[in-house]
Amino acid sequence: MDITRADLLTNSIQVTPVHQMWHTDSQFENIPADFAVLRMVELPKTGGDTVWASGYDVYDRLSPPMRAFLSNLTFTAGQKEKYEAIATANGLAWYTDPRGAPENVGKEVTATHPVIRTNPVSGVSVVFFCACSPRSLTCTPCVTAIIWD
């Protein structure tokens, strides 16, 4: 598939618009990753295509009542249908043995996590909830609107 810059900036059928691509890796796993280690092998002359955002900073910007409200919520992240479609379309096999932790097995790739997590080492809290697309939220419109704001 040829992917052009224009595809990334418009609502192409084939690609997800860049503004809907914010995510935290591996939240579909019961035991998600602590961190990722990235290494640039080939550097582009200009630009690059990974932008980072701080969940700690998001938390710091919340009011105390909002922090308390969110701390009682969990969210469920899942990729099962999407991954099954990709696997079928591209002839990809599933890896169903443990994926970095004994709890990360099988093809469900769906997991529930707290919206607010506190780093056990630093004691610093983070907004762990990160959605790529508001259409995937199924909670009440009121809660959805508050969180997305």
Place this chain on the structure above:
Amino acid sequence: MTVELQKELAQRMGLLTGKPSTSGLHIFPLMHTARQIGDKEVTVISDQGGNGKPKDGNEAAAKPRLRIQDPSVSVIELNTTA
């Protein structure tokens, strides 16, 4: 840095910051990564799409970039819990 050293760095950082002893490095649930460099614990990201020419013998650069179609997280449900 080599791929092996990079993996060692990730594993040691995790252990030093208190991850369970049963935890290692994540493996992506779809096996496109294994076809990229032959290591399940490593994901190669390339912006070359289907047009890139293979570099130094591997086919990483020639693989479509799945993440463009496939952000790693979709929130499907928000739960209110006690």
